[in-house]
Amino acid sequence: MNPGMANSQASRGLGWVLALVALCSLALFLVPAFVIRPFRYQSPRALAVAITVKRIAPALTAAALVGALVLSVRLWSGASKWRPTGIAAALLLSTASAVMVRQNYFEWMFHPIKAAGFIPAGEARLSDKGMVMAVRIGPEARAYPIVQMAYHHILNDTVFGMPIAVTY
Numbered sequence: 442m443n444p445g446m447a448n449s450q451a452s453r454g455l456g457w458v459l460a461l462v463a464l465c466s467l468a469l470f471l472v473p474a475f476v477i478r479p480f481r482y483q484s485p486r487a488l489a490v491a492i493t494v495k496r497i498a499p500a501l502t503a504a505a506l507v508g509a510l511v512l513s514v515r516l517w518s519g520a521s522k523w524r525p526t527g528i529a530a531a532l533l534l535s536t537a538s539a540v541m542v543r544q545n546y547f548e549w550m551f552h553p554i555k556a557a558g559f560i561p562a563g564e565a566r567l568s569d570k571g572m573v574m575a576v577r578i579g580p581e582a583r584a585y586p587i588v589q590m591a592y593h594h595i596l597n598d599t600v601f602g603m604p605i606a607v608t609y
Contacts (some may be wrong), residue, residue, distance in 0.1 A: 452516060456527065457486040459512040463531035466505040466538035469498040474546060498542035502535070556595045559583065578603055
């Protein structure tokens with residue numbers, strides 16, 4: 442076999458390994474993010490897998506990033522026109538995944554309600570199946586739609602002069 446051809450095949454193989462490492466890194470970030478989403482059923486098994494992946498992902502993505510760096514250095518010399526772009530993309534995916542698995546991106550999904558707006562009950566537009574959490578203190582009453590509370594999780598309010606924290 443021609444030494445140049447063997448070197449090219451080995452280089453191609455390392456390129457595929459680099460792509461696989463980058464995709465595995467990305468999966469370590471995306472699996473928990475996909476499974477643990479609001480307003481979607483999560484089976485106990487899928488949730489257990491997502492939590493396990495979320496727990497081990499920081500160590501695995503760090504190892505994958507080191508591996509991606511080593512592979513990138515080996516592949517960089519003698520790289521063809523397209524290969525530097527592929528190497529850079531793999532490094533970017535591996536780095537972004539290693540950073541993102543260390544973030545609490547689930548909290549980014551739920552934005553707090555800064556200032557609640559209330560309307561009279563007669564003006565409320567809820568479906569027949571729409572559920573609310575209700576609070577009555579003295580003569581004042583409030584109803585908080587579950588669909589909004591499930592997204593925001595907490596709302597600070599004052600009912601009849603008493604500060605309350607409504608949560609779901």
